[in-house]
Amino acid sequence: EAQVTQNPRYLITVTGKKLTVTCSQNMNHEYMSWYRQDPGLGLRQIYYSMNVEVTDKGDVPEGYKVSRKEKRNFPLILESPSPNQTSLYFCASSNGQSPGAYGYTFGSGTRLTVV
Amino acid sequence: AQKVTQAQTEISVVEKEDVTLDCVYETRDTTYYLFWYKQPPSGELVFLIRRNSFDEQNEISGRYSWNFQKSTSSFNFTITASQVVDSAVYFCALSEDLYNFNKFYFGSGTKLNVKP
Numbered sequence: 001e002a003q004v005t006q007n008p009r010y011l012i013t014v015t016g017k018k019l020t021v022t023c024s025q026n027m028n029h030e031y032m033s034w035y036r037q038d039p040g041l042g043l044r045q046i047y048y049s050m051n052v053e054v055t056d057k058g059d060v061p062e063g064y065k066v067s068r069k070e071k072r073n074f075p076l077i078l079e080s081p082s083p084n085q086t087s088l089y090f091c092a093s094s095n096g097q098s099p100g101a102y103g104y105t106f107g108s109g110t111r112l113t114v115v
Numbered sequence: 116a117q118k119v120t121q122a123q124t125e126i127s128v129v130e131k132e133d134v135t136l137d138c139v140y141e142t143r144d145t146t147y148y149l150f151w152y153k154q155p156p157s158g159e160l161v162f163l164i165r166r167n168s169f170d171e172q173n174e175i176s177g178r179y180s181w182n183f184q185k186s187t188s189s190f191n192f193t194i195t196a197s198q199v200v201d202s203a204v205y206f207c208a209l210s211e212d213l214y215n216f217n218k219f220y221f222g223s224g225t226k227l228n229v230k231p
Contacts, residue, residue, distance in 0.1 A: 043206070043221040050217075090160060100148050100210020100219055106160035 002027045006091050006107035013081055013114055021076045021110050023091030031094040032074040033058070033104070034066065036087040043090070049074055081114040088112075118142070119209050121222035128197050129230050136192040136225045138207030144168070146212035149183065149190045154204040154224070163205075166190065197229045 004025045013019055025032065033048040035058075045058030049068040063085055065077040074093075078085060088111050092104035120139045128134045140149065151163040164174060166183050174181045178195045194201050207222040 040223070042223040043219075045219070048217070088158065092160075098210075098217060100217060103148075103150055103162050103165045104160075104219070105162070106152075109158045109160075111158070 002105070004091055004093050004105050004107035006089075006110050008110060009108060010111050011113070013112070015082055015114055016080050019078050019081060019112075021078075021089060021091075021112070023074045023076065023107060024072050025074075025091075025093040025105070026072065027093060027095070027105065028071065029093035029095050029105070030071070031096065031099050032068065033092045033094075033099065034064070034074070034076050035090045035092065036060065037090065037109075038087050046076070046089075081112075083114045086112060086114050117222075118220035119207050119222035121205075121207055121225045123225045124223075125226040125228065127228040127230065130199060131196050133193060133195050134197050134227065134229075136194075136205050136207075136227065138190045138192065138222060140188050140190065140207070140209045140220075142188075142209060142211050144211045148210045150208040150210070150219075151181065151190075151192050152206045152208065154206065155200075156202065160206070163192075194227075197227075199229050199231055202227055202229045 007022045030051050034046040035043045037043050044060045046064050047058050047066040049055045052071050055066050088109050090109050091107040094104050095102045118141050147168045149166045153161045171183050180193045182191045204224045204226045206224045209220045
């Protein structure tokens with residue numbers, strides 16, 4: 001089944017403790033992206049990657065890191081999480097390098113709480 | 116200014132009623148794409164439809180239909196004979212040629228409550 005897999009689904013952590021949210025897609029998609037969803041703010045893009053070793057900042061990149069060493073994986077790293085990073089996170093992938101033309105396939109989401 | 120405006124924050128209907136979710140967008144491009152996504156209570160985001168700016172034909176898929184009107188910059192979504200399973204947050208999104216379709220603008224979403 002074609003899908004984007006995120007792990008974990010739920011995570012509670014403490015301020016300052018480094019964490020990684022994994023994302024993997026099995027569709028051989030070139031484009032991958034991370035979004036966060038917050039009440040009243042909708043979906044905001046954190047980082048995106050157009051291909052292996054090619055990453056770029058989205059609208060809200062502060063406090064996050066990403067890497068794209070393999071085509072299928074695009075982990076999101078929070079080096080020192082803070083409470084304002086409590087959010088619902090989505091990984092997404094798209095065929096080609098222009099997600100706006102093809103649309104996204106989204107993962108199931110990761111609900112992160114930083115206390 | 117918002118690129119994609121979903122003015123209805125929340126709508127409640129009774130099962131079997133028809134409901135229309137509004138989406139108004141803003142762009143100067145002649146080439147763009149519009150999307151609708153559904154987010155059920157379980158949280159995932161599900162793709163519903165993609166429409167390019169050159170195709171103004173209305174689309175119908177079962178109980179779902181979409182009305183694209185460039186003259187009013189709107190891409191409205193109608194659910195006919197709503198069901199409880201339609202309860203979800205619905206997002207409209209825009210992607211423009213200006214940014215090589217690399218950027219998605221999501222609306223803030225409309226929460227639909229369908230009561231039995």
